[in-house]
Amino acid sequence: MARTKEFDPDVALQRALELFWRKGYEATSIADLVEHLGIGRASLYATFGDKRELYLKAYDRYLENGIDFVDLLSQPGPVLPAVRALVERYAEEAAHDVLRRGCLVVNTAVELVPRDRVLARRVEANWDFLEATLTSALARARAQGELAEDKEPRALARFLLTFMQGIRVIGKSSNDPARLRDAADQALSILS
Known part of the structure; x- marks a missing residue:
């Protein structure tokens, strides 16, 4: 007869996400995972597969829990206030990341x-x-007269994407929240 799980896989996955996010993939050992999740090695493998499979699941969980920028940018009405709010939110989250975890997507890209x-x-x-x-939102902003006709939505979206990912890197190592807020203000000035 199969034994019932003595742990909640959903809770264990969340804990694995937190550990990978804090330490990174390479620095997290199976022993670290076993200890942090509070489950046996056999249970870890039976439930999640190997370390890489667990990382992929944790990565997917991170994306599920992320900023819901689609809802934010697809609201009816003016678009630019929503774009500004999104960029400012990235800057604020990076500025107040006391654990200096950064963004798991960016961390994954680098590592x-x-x-x-x-x-x-x-x-x-x-x-x-x-x-x-972002391109769709900015195109809508241009069509609504919020964004100048000479502003190219896709180019602006690419700039903002690159800026927002970069701000996560700076936030991971900077102790100066004003640096991030000032940079966000400058980035947003291109929308005027």
Whole structure:
């Protein structure tokens, strides 16, 4: 007869996400996971597979829990206030990340993408989706007269995507929240 699980896999996955996010993939050992999740090695493998499979599941969980920028940018009415709010939110989250975890997508891109094609595709898909969402919102802003006709929505979306991912990197190591807020103000000035 199969034994029943003595732990909640959903809670364990969330704890694995937190550990990977704090330490990174390479610095997190199976022993670290077993200790942090409070489950046996056999249970970990039976439930989640190997360390890489667990990381992929944790990465997906991170995306599920992320900023719902689609809802924010697709609301009826003026668009630019929503774009501004999104950029400011990225800056504020980066400025107040006391654990200095940064963004798991950015951390994954820096640590693992150069040698992991599956994760490279997942990171790129995330950034493609954010870029497409921003492009659509900015095109709507231009059509509504909020954005000058000479502003190209896709180019602006690419700039904002790059800026928002970069601000997560700076926030991971900077002790100066004003640096991030000032940078966000400058980035947003291009929308005027």
